[in-house]
Amino acid sequence: MERRSRSVERRHRTWSYKCKEFFRQFIAFMFSNIGIIGLVVGYTIAGSFMFIALEKDAYKSRLEEVRKIRNKTADTLWSVTCCDVFEEPMWKNIVHTELLNFQNGIVDEVLNHGYEGEKASTNRWSFSGSFLYSLSVITTIGYGNVAPRTEWGKLATIVYAIAGMPLFLLYLSNIGDILxxxxxxxxxxxxxxxxxxxxxxxxxxxxxxxxGEQEQEGSQEDEGDIETEYSxxxxxxxxxxxxxxxxxxxxxxxxxxxxxxxxxxxxxxxxxxxxxxxxxxxxxxxxxxxxxxxxxxxxxxxxxxxxxxxxxxxxxxxxxxxxxxxxxxxxxxxxxxxxxxxxxxxxxxxxxxxxxx
The missing domain is CATH 1.10.287.70 (Helix Hairpins)
Structure with a gap:
């Protein structure tokens, strides 16, 4: 029984030692030059998928909201036309008010909700666009043309930058030294x-x-000159x-x-x-x-x-x-x-x- 218990303990110790050694080598590799490059690329790719999941639906919802505003304006103008409003001042007043509401709605979507048009809304948070955004965050470039609009997106950007900026600085230090x-x-x-x-x-x-200075001082201190030949x-x-x-x-x-x-x-x-x-x-x-x-x-x-x-x-x-x-x-x-x-x-x-x- 004692021999079995000892053998089990040895196996357990050997297994735990192998695990510790594996994690030690894994961490050492991840912080090596190749590992740091992989960490930066992997971290940026992970950030890309994260921001796609958080922000892409927000842009789609903004697009639907703008379409609702446009359709509502068109319906209102059509109803005014169907009501046979033949007096020019009254017709202009109604149309002017409706167009002003449409204009204010579009401006509000652009300034406060980040609407940038139908084409931009579909491509802005693609994989490559999100990858460039993630890279601009950890490199502190921050172009500003693309920004998170949701609360979760803003919070994720803060946490992502706090962890990513030191990693990218480590990448610059190591890779710059190697180059x-x-x-x-x-x-x-x-x-x-x-x-x-x-x-x-x-x-x-x-x-x-x-x-000549070193030889002169040496001759003053020592009486004899020692000649040494170097190949x-x-x-x-x-x-x-x-x-x-x-x-x-x-x-x-x-x-x-x-x-x-x-x-x-x-x-x-x-x-x-x-x-x-x-x-x-x-x-x-x-x-x-x-x-x-x-x-x-x-x-x-x-x-x-x-x-x-x-x-x-x-x-x-x-x-x-x-x-x-x-x-x-x-x-x-x-x-x-x-x-x-x-x-x-x-x-x-x-x-x-x-x-x-």
Whole structure:
């Protein structure tokens, strides 16, 4: 009996240990680079279905309400015509009052209930439109052209943003760091950083003494000079400048990458949305900088199929996710370059002060 109980306990402990180990590895994977990308995409997709369920019926109800107002106005005008009202002032007064009521009803639906027309009401909360809305929430862009109208939709947006914004910031931090390291490696390979002379000019903080100063001080302290020969391999391995991760990328190159990405996106949006190139560039910059005025956004166009609208929203979402990661990469590279320049200036000033003493 004791042996059986012990074996059961061991099995239970082994099973619990395996479960704990599985959850530990699962959490570690989800917070890895690939896992974070999957989390962001999955979280945005889940938000899309949630907002479709909460807001799509609200737009349909608004559409029905506008149709009721329009039909009521038409019936009233027809009844006035059937009553044989031949006096022009009386007829105009009745029609004017009815048209004013119709106008006020439509304005109230637009301003207070978010009515945007029959076509917009059917496509605004499609999957791609909801995906773009969810992405604009967690990225803090917030175009404002689409907003929740129901109470549950507003509450869901608050909770969704509270959980989604830190997740997206973690995505930008990790993916931006990976892209920065990869770009630095490519930059180092393309320029072929070799030789200590380049490293001395590029990284003076790693060589605190000018040429000859260290040897002179050593000769004063020690009576004999010790000569040490280094091979080229030792020089390469000991040189910190030959490590791709110690190389800094020029700020001008980072700015050129960001400008190029904005211009390429502007070119694509100008063709896809039939925008002027300046308006497309304005939209790309406003979106990637998370300003998001919402005055220019991808939307339904006359003669565009429902599938074309879906592809437009999906392309915009992909452009934003990749672009914001690229912007984070450029900011990381520029930060390293600025820190390197400041340290170099500090070392130069320190040498000048020591020389004057």
């Amino acid at each position: 920065a390291k990869s770009f630095k490696w490519i930059y180092a390979k393309c320029h072929g950083f070799q030789g200590c002379s380049k490293c001395l000019a590029k990284y003076p903080e790693n060589y605190p003494y000018p040429n 080229e391999e030792d020089e390469w391995s000991s040189d910190p400048g030959n490590d791709p991760q110690t190389i800094t990328v020029p700020i001008t190159l980072c700015l050129a990458i960001m400008v190029g990405y904005v211009c390429s996106g502007a070119l694509l949006f100008s063709k896809w949305e039939n925008w002027v190139f300046l308006d497309a560039s304005y939209f790309c910059f406003i979106s990637l900088s998370t300003i998001g005025f919402g005055d220019i956004v991808p939307k339904d166009k006359e003669g565009t199929s429902f599938k074309g609208v879906e592809l437009s929203f999906i392309f915009c979402s992909m452009y934003l996710m990749l672009g914001m990661a690229l912007i984070a990469m450029c900011f990381n590279l520029m930060q390293e370059e600025v820190v390197h320049k400041v340290r170099t200036c500090g070392l130069v000033l320190k040498r000048i002060i020591l020389c004057r003493r």
